Amino acid sequence: xxxxxxxxxxxxxxxxxxxxxxxxxxxxxxxxxxxxxxxxxxxxxxxxxxxxxxxxxxxxxxxxxxxxxxxxxxxxxxxxxxxxxxxxxxxxxxxxxxxxxxxxxxxxxxxxxxxxxxxxxxxxxxxxxxxxxxxxxxxxxxxxxxxxxxxxxxxxxxxxxxxxxxxxxxxxxxxxxxxxxxxxxxxxxxxxxxxxxxxxxxxxxxxxxxxxxxxxxxxxxxxxxxxxxxxxxxxxxxxxxxxxxxxxxxxxxxxxxxxxxxxxxxxxxxxxxxxxxxxxxxxx
Amino acid sequence: xxxxxxxxxxxxxxxxxxxxxxxxxxxxxxxxxxxxxxxxxxxxxxxxxxxxxxxxxxxxxxxxxxxxxxxxxxxxxxxxxxxxxxxxxxxxxxxxxxxxxxxxxxxxxxxxxxxxxxxxxxxxxxxxxxxxxxxxxxxxxxxxxxxxxxxxxxxxxxxxxxxxxxxxxxxxxxxxxxxxxxxxxxxxxxxxxxxxxxxxxxxxxxxxxxxxxxxxxxxxxxxxxxxxxxxxxxxxxxxxxxxxxxxxxxxxxxxxxxxxxxxxxxxxxxxxxxxxxxxxxxxxxxxxxxxxxxxxxxxxxxxxxxxxxxxxxxxxxxxxxxxxxxxxxxxxxxxxxxxxxx
Numbered sequence: 001x002x003x004x005x006x007x008x009x010x011x012x013x014x015x016x017x018x019x020x021x022x023x024x025x026x027x028x029x030x031x032x033x034x035x036x037x038x039x040x041x042x043x044x045x046x047x048x049x050x051x052x053x054x055x056x057x058x059x060x061x062x063x064x065x066x067x068x069x070x071x072x073x074x075x076x077x078x079x080x081x082x083x084x085x086x087x088x089x090x091x092x093x094x095x096x097x098x099x100x101x102x103x104x105x106x107x108x109x110x111x112x113x114x115x116x117x118x119x120x121x122x123x124x125x126x127x128x129x130x131x132x133x134x135x136x137x138x139x140x141x142x143x144x145x146x147x148x149x150x151x152x153x154x155x156x157x158x159x160x161x162x163x164x165x166x167x168x169x170x171x172x173x174x175x176x177x178x179x180x181x182x183x184x185x186x187x188x189x190x191x192x193x194x195x196x197x198x199x200x201x202x203x204x205x206x207x208x209x210x211x212x213x214x215x216x217x218x219x220x221x222x223x224x225x226x227x228x229x230x231x232x233x234x235x236x237x238x239x240x241x242x243x244x245x246x247x248x249x250x251x252x253x254x255x256x257x258x259x260x261x262x263x264x265x266x267x268x269x270x271x272x273x274x275x276x277x278x279x280x281x282x283x284x
Numbered sequence: 285x286x287x288x289x290x291x292x293x294x295x296x297x298x299x300x301x302x303x304x305x306x307x308x309x310x311x312x313x314x315x316x317x318x319x320x321x322x323x324x325x326x327x328x329x330x331x332x333x334x335x336x337x338x339x340x341x342x343x344x345x346x347x348x349x350x351x352x353x354x355x356x357x358x359x360x361x362x363x364x365x366x367x368x369x370x371x372x373x374x375x376x377x378x379x380x381x382x383x384x385x386x387x388x389x390x391x392x393x394x395x396x397x398x399x400x401x402x403x404x405x406x407x408x409x410x411x412x413x414x415x416x417x418x419x420x421x422x423x424x425x426x427x428x429x430x431x432x433x434x435x436x437x438x439x440x441x442x443x444x445x446x447x448x449x450x451x452x453x454x455x456x457x458x459x460x461x462x463x464x465x466x467x468x469x470x471x472x473x474x475x476x477x478x479x480x481x482x483x484x485x486x487x488x489x490x491x492x493x494x495x496x497x498x499x500x501x502x503x504x505x506x507x508x509x510x511x512x513x514x515x516x517x518x519x520x521x522x523x524x525x526x527x528x529x530x531x532x533x534x535x536x537x538x539x540x541x542x543x544x545x546x547x548x549x550x551x552x553x554x555x556x557x558x559x560x561x562x563x564x565x566x567x568x569x570x571x572x573x574x575x576x577x578x579x580x581x582x583x584x585x586x587x588x589x590x591x592x593x594x595x596x597x598x599x600x601x602x603x604x605x606x607x608x609x610x611x612x613x614x615x616x617x618x619x620x621x622x623x624x625x626x
Contacts, residue, residue, distance in 0.1 A: 120295065121302030124606040125598070126564035129582075130306075133598045136586040137310045214430055218568055221432045222583050237433050244440045251440070255433030262428040270424070 016274075022267025029261055033079035042070035044077040044231045053247050063249040065239060071249065074231040075257050081143075081232050082261065086213045088147045089154055090205055097155035098201060101162025105170065106189050115159065122156040128215050135224045146225055150215050154208065161204055165197035199276040207269035210262035217258045233258045288617055296610050303602040304359060308352050311595050318591070319344050341366070342592075359599070365592030369585065374596045378578055383471040384455065385577030388569070389562035391497030396504035397555055401548075403505070404512025409539055411517065419509060426506025431565060435499045435572035442495065449495045450488070452573045460488040496573040500565045504558045511554040516547040549620060556612030560605035 014020050032039055041061070048068035056063040062071035104115040122130075131149035138145050169175060175192050183191075217234030219225035226232030233254045240250030312318055319338045339345050342365065343354045358365070364374040407419040435452075442449045450457055455473055456466075464484040469476050474493070477486035519525060520543050528538045566579035574580070578597060585593035 117298055117302070120299050121306060124299050124303055124609075125306070125602045126560065126605055128564050128567060129598055129601045130310075132567070132582070132586055133307065133310050133594055134314075136589065136594050137314050137591075139315065139589070210428060214428075217430055218432060221430075221568065222571065223587060234430070234432075237430070237436065241436060244436055245444045248440055251433065251436050255430060255437070258430045258433065259425075259428055262430070263425060266424055266428050 016271050018267050019271025019275075022264045022269075022271065025260055025264030026268060029079050029083065029264065032076050033083050036077050036080055040070075040073035040076045042073040044069065044074045045229060053243065053250070055247075056249055062253040063247070065236070065250050066243060071236070071253050074236060075233070075254055078231040078233050078236065078254070078257070079261075081226065081230070082213055082216060082258075085143065085147060085150070085216045086209050088143075089150045089212045089216075090209055092147065092151040093154035093208070094158050094201060094205055096151070097158025097160075098162045100155070101159040101164075102166055102189060102194065102197075104159065105163040105166025106185070106193065112163070116163065119156045119159045122153055123160070125153050127153040127211075128218055131215060131219060132222070132224060135219065141224060141227060146216060146219060149219070150212055154212060157204065157208075158201060161200055162197055165200060166193050169193055169196050203269060203273040203276055206265055206272050210265035210269070213258065213265070214262055233261075285617070289614060292610060292613060296606060299606050300603060301356075303599060303606070304356055305352070307595050307598050307602075308355055311591050312351065312355075313348060318342075364596040367585070367593045368590040369588045369593065374593050377581065377593065378596060378600070380471065381576060381578045381581050384473070384575060385563070385566050385570070385579060387472060387474060387493065388496055388500060388566060388575060388577060389559075391493050392500035392504060392562060392565070393555075393558065395498055395501035396508055396558060399501075400505045400508025401512050401551065404509040404551075405516060405539075405544065407509065407513040408516035408520065416513075420513070423506035423509045426502050427510070429502065431499060431503060432568045432572050434502060435496070435569060438495055438499060439572075450491050452495070454574050454576055455492050456485060456488050457492070460485055464488075496569055496575055499572070500562065500569040503565065504561065507558065508551060508554050512547065512551050515550045516543060519543040519547040549616065552615060552619075553612050556608050556615075559608040563601045563604055 014023070041059075046069065048064075051060075051064050051068035052066055054060055054064040054068075060070050060072065062075065065071055065074070100115050100119070104112040127150065130153045131146075134149040134152055135141065135145060138149075170193060175188060178188055178192055216225060217232075217237075220232050220234030221238045223238065226235045228235075236254035237251050237258075240247070240254070243250050319335045319342075343351050346354070362375055364378075366372070367374045367377055370377060403419045403423070407416045410416055438449075439452045443452060464482050466473060466477050466482055466485045466489075467480050469479050473489050474486065477483075477489055516539075520539070522543075525538055525543050528542050529535065563579070566575075566577055567582060568579070569575065570577045570580035571583055578600070582594065582597040584590075585597065
């Protein structure tokens, strides 16, 4: 047998230094989220007025905020919320957009026309602004509202991508062969078109995840995302804003967490694109 | 070309109607009791009379389709409703603030376009050098950084620690507002200061513009730089560039006269999209720098549940975004005939 099962460490994605760093950041963050109860040194929500605004020290690694809460522990706990929002939005956006794109590319005609017009309309909205409008209209700020608000615009690029991909793949010989052999349309769509259309979706999704997390953080910073008191990165930056003059650590660390997280997904997304789509190698 | 233009304009009209429909559904259909939501959020004691006034004004008792028709009609007449926050016309409120956002956006593009293109070209022509690696890493950072955090860090270091920039509080220092007040002519502060020959105010306003402009520009610089690099690299690898080199033309001449011209086409797209992105970016940037533009106004409106103002802002932002995309597409088709006939 050919040595197909090479060591995982020799995988091209890990040999590229930048993508390895990206992967490392993301794995660390996911672990931090999963192991939050073990990694946090303090409770993320215990308020203590005598411990307000303490600078970073051996007990409070990143200092404390204006309510005396340990910033390090809050950042660790917030990883859960921020990553969940990102993944949930992605799940809704890719399935909705992917399905609509598949329908449009597969059935053509009236259905395609309608779906693509709808896509154009939603693409005309800047993502953050549409999310703001929806959160304002619903008036509730639960996790699901935030997820829906961001997904409301994020599905559109996937529909467009999926349709283009389906149109390209459906004319390929093996699809025609399957059709000639009498496969049903549903089987062709599910077994042949879908699997061959996913790789650009994966690339787009990885790059998107960073943007989604940025949007969620911006929503919270504005005051529309997480509930007051809840540990969330954007909210923590907003809470520290009053103190930037005298207490630098309150805004610096939560913002750095957002930055690292988004950077990680972008590094990985770039590398994944080069890897899955060699035509674009070296692009961006 | 004309057929292409007409086709694109037709598509634009559908998109514009779609925008109003989406905004209408979100703001008017999703909330259960629209009138009470608008009236009630301002103060709890808002009377039945107020609710009735709102119902009357926004035709809330009519069937939903009729309501939509009336909403679009009012929008066409430039009537965006009355702001719940201030009881003034939303359009008047917006008109006062739009020039501030435009000046901020232009400042950002003034930073973003040259810096983005130059760094992208340097990166591509010196591929795999330390300049290339540095630029790529910096631009990756630029698209990953949360703008609101960056703005606060800039303030923390450049203003509070080093005192290099004026205080992040709007367009003019308080002193200037008293010693050299600017007479409003066009609404654009820099232009008005220039018209009035008010050099002190002009200098002060320009200083106040620099840091917010740069903050808003940073993600755009990164985006344009990445696009320029990849697009130029692709052109450089093409046959005609090799031919030009084989003819004996100097590498720099080939890059500048041949490759760069073609490489800038996709860059034009990104610059156009940047125009649209300026409005989104302005929401957060204006909030951080207390900038009196429409982005900050939108946030105030949202926090006050000022639905007419929110609707107006969203429609405006989406329209600007759609128009920017159209202009880019048309420009693109004009420059590249292959698209027109596709």
